[in-house]
Amino acid sequence: MSSATKSSACESCANRTDACKPETCGHAEKNEQEMRIKANMGRIKNRIAIVSGKGGVGKSTVTAGIAIELARNGFKVGVLDADVSGPNMPHLLGVENKRMEADENSFLPVEAAHGIKVVSVEFLISSSDSLVIWRGPLRSSLINQFLADVAWGDLDFLLVDLPPGTGDEPLSIMQTLPLTGLIVVSTPSNLSILDVSKIVNMAKMLNTRIIGVVENMAYYECPTCGEKVYPFGEDTVKRLCERYGLTLLGSIPIDPANRGTDIMVSSEGSLSKGTGDIAHKLICMLG
């Protein structure tokens, strides 16, 4: 960073004292990154983090499905795969094995079908089975860099797929990114429901809006007779929403269409039932 940029970052610094030296101060770097995040994210109309209390409930699958439906409806969509230790988004959106290019100022997102802009740590590592073992602060600082230094451009929606739980990355995103709100994904199972309350409390503490809840793996529809079977219980997510005053955005069944490959983005490929309705609800609420 040039000393002129450092000086201007220093001017707005809350920690500034008369003894500050812009050339050596770490705060200036941080402030400058915050300014870049603000400018970059200011060009995105809706910034939404997709969260879950528990792993494996289908958060990434739901994120990819909503992104595709929004893009199919003509919206400009970006997806940030903030699950640094277990990135799946390139596979779900059919852009595995791609690399993220960079020019001298920014990273350039990989473009998936329907013009969806995708950013994932997987585009930076040698192969998709390479292991990323980084401690929390390093993972959070990479995510901040993706927010500050990726040329996202003007978008209608940025969907941030977070790792499950209330750890470093969810906290860091909620503190750094001016979020429009959260979408919480839960299955109807009791354990998944229990962990949603932790997310609700975290959102309250950080003053972050919960846009709504998606019920995933809600039921299974018999292909022969059409009967709906509810293996994890019926109406548990609906009751949870009533308890906390949350909007139920919709329910997605257990469906082979969600097998986690790029079939989701082929023009013939049909998305799982329910995803389209959820995207339309979001468009009505925020579009």
Ligand SMILES: Nc1ncnc2c1ncn2[C@@H]1O[C@H](COP(=O)(O)OP(=O)(O)OP(=O)(O)O)[C@@H](O)[C@H]1O
């Ligand atoms: N509605 C569904 N029907 C059938 N399979 C599903 C459905 N939703 C998700 N799956 C499958 O469940 C598995 C977990 O999904 P996914 O990776 O999206 O969960 P996740 O919550 O993002 O996991 P984590 O955050 O712990 O990595 C995947 O194999 C996915 O294909």
